[in-house]
Amino acid sequence: MWETHWVINTEGWGKMTSTYTATSANDYSPFHYSFIERVQKKCVERFSYEQYERILESRTYTTKSPLPSWGEVNFEHTTKRKYVFVGARSSPFALSKSVWIALKGHPESVTVKISSVGRDEEFFLDDIFQNRDCPTRCAIYNHPHIEDEKFQGWMKALDESTHIVVYGGEETVEYYKKRYPEKELIIHGPKFSFGVVTHDDVPRSSSRIWKDFSLTMGEGCLSPRFYFILGGKPANNHENTRYLGSHSQRDNERDFYQDHLPLGEKSNLAQGWFHCEFDLTDEIEVPDHLYGGMKFYWNEDRTEEDVIKFAEAYRGQISTVAIGSHLDLLHPLSRVGVPRVCPIGDMQTPDFTEQYDEQYDWRDFLV
């Protein structure tokens, strides 16, 4: 029971002022496979549905302790549930989790709203559910607009839902909290991400650090807001800036985006390339909004233990932690509630099967 609602209006709820973020995440980026492409490749082309299901099985049942972002859904009594997913931008998590819940939990319905320029998501979900014996009634709304008749369908789904899974910023979250106080809300935003590196990692991984930051220019939950530099003193600000803006990296970006972006977004990109500072102080600021910048914090006395304490203090507010050489942090961070730990360079492109970070392929951490 699968239906896709095509809504042409692209001025919908999603504040899609930037095709850069959407298109680079989905279509244009030469540096990443977009989430959808990767899921399609891995789950549809390379694997049969049976294999795909086995991956889900293994990920579901072999993990000793499900991580917070995935563990809050109890599948014992889900058949009467009606899930609504409010996705933001290209919403990879909203998509992957909705599919996961539909396939594993067989709830009564799953409805997804996404704000995306492309339609790959619909095709992907169609692929997943078409010809499958999935009892769940599924629907996806792309840009439901208040003047469009599909909007009523979306609002009806919200009114009838039992669970609302929200991905978005503070305003979005507050809206759903106020409007649907009686429903069970599973809130995924706003959260922040950060990374942990050694001073040696910075020059070695500069292009990967930059990739994590630049895909959405720091304006996303998965973008690193800051890095802890542990150990020896890093190079001076000039040197580090030079590493991050390495010529080849910048040339690649420039050459590529020059042909793909409208003038205004090119300007934003050119102006925003610099919102990235080395702040060698001990005062850590956790930004309460998407500020589009990145800082590096270094203090000679700071240890891995301090990072773990920091993560514990912000339990429930952290989206992703990227680590460089500090492989020892993987499990401790997970134990204090960090839902995702990944190698530097992969923050923005979570793999469909990597949510259980304890299962991650260790070789990928060798950056």
Place this chain on the structure above:
Amino acid sequence: MEKIKNYMKPGSISDEETFENLVEELWKLHWDRNPVYKESTLHLFGQIEAQGWRSTPCMPISRFKENKAITIGTEKMPPKGELFQSSGTTQGDKSTHYLPYTDLYEASIAGSFLHLVLKEFRWLPGYNVVTVSPHVPQSSLLWMMDFLREQLGSWKLMVDPTKSEDLAELELLLQDSFDLEIPLIMFGTSLAMYDLFQKNRLNRPDDQPLHHESKIITTGGWKGRNIEISQYQLEGDLSYWLGLSRFNMMREYSMSEMSSQLYAYAAEVPEYKSMPWLRYRVVDPLTQKDVKEGEHGAIAFYDLANAYSCPFILTEDEGSIGPNGGLILHGRLGGAVEKGCSISVGDALGNKHRGLG
């Protein structure tokens, strides 16, 4: 800096070669002693060798938002400096422009105004000067207006459109221009001028034209205010009410991060001109290469008068080169936060609504 001052002197030879040499010297100076400019250049283009002013990389203007003092290295702060602040929707959007010395700024204001507005080479007494703007702290525009009033005015007045006592005094000056045939220079933000005249707060008999050498200069746009007439219409109305022709109406364009100004005669599509020490290009913002003739791009400025802070600036303003080689403005690029004098004035006038400029 003396070489730049000489270049800016009225009547000096402002040839291409001298400009190239000055740019080259400034580039070396800022590469060596301006860490923010150097970082920006490294970030954008790596180690470069500039060959001519057109290939000298510009610093994105957003860097003024992050750094309190972008200056060539000064071991100790000079005793007299000025800190200008642009407007913005939040503190983080505000640019700060620190000028350790104001000599080049003053020279540029004077030279641009004398040559481009008054068509003169020296200050001539006998003007009444009125500037129209509410008080905005740390505004470079108000600083410039103060400077011009001091240089030019026999009678000087700063009008805050929100203050009735100012309006009464302005009416007297307007009357003097007619009765005593004293040319009047009135310089104000578009928003303040609109509030002053369009809202009919000023009683002005339409059969008493101002002196024919008077100049009315507006700056800034509507900046998100819901004003239905165009700036060109406002200029038409002003010229009618004050008994002047379109040739008495001019527009100014600059920003708090710059020390030089451009001026244009009022027109539906005004073409701005600058003095030789301020040159501009219209570029692709990613590559900083010139766009094709007639195409829109980001405006890049080479402002020698900005020698103390950063003379090479990539703005977030959209422009194109006009048929006469002047600069045509097309607004802000890519949803950049509106900035500049008019929004500050809009704030001061109690304007709550803001859109993208």
